[in-house]
Amino acid sequence: MEGVTDTYALHQLVPLAKELDENKVTPGLLGFVVFAVLAVGVWFLMKSMNKHMKQVDFEEEPAPPAEAGKAPAPRR
Secondary structure (H helix, E strand, O other), rough: HHHHHHHEEEEEHHHHHHHHOOOOOOOOOHHHHHHHHHHHHHHHHHHHHHHHHHHHOOOOOOOOOOOOEEEEEEEO
16 A cells, blocks of 8 residues: 555655756755765864964974085985
């Protein structure tokens, strides 16, 4: 008996689908949800990155004075 109700429901939805413009494609609810989840994920990643970057304390060592007759030492 379920097959009859499924077929009946399908016939009810076909006229609704015909009213839609067949040349128009939209992302729909799923596209919006995926985009929103990605945006929230990027926002949390940016907050985490900013927190970690504030903890970095970097001081560069001063360059040793170069002697007149020698070539500069190679960097490692």
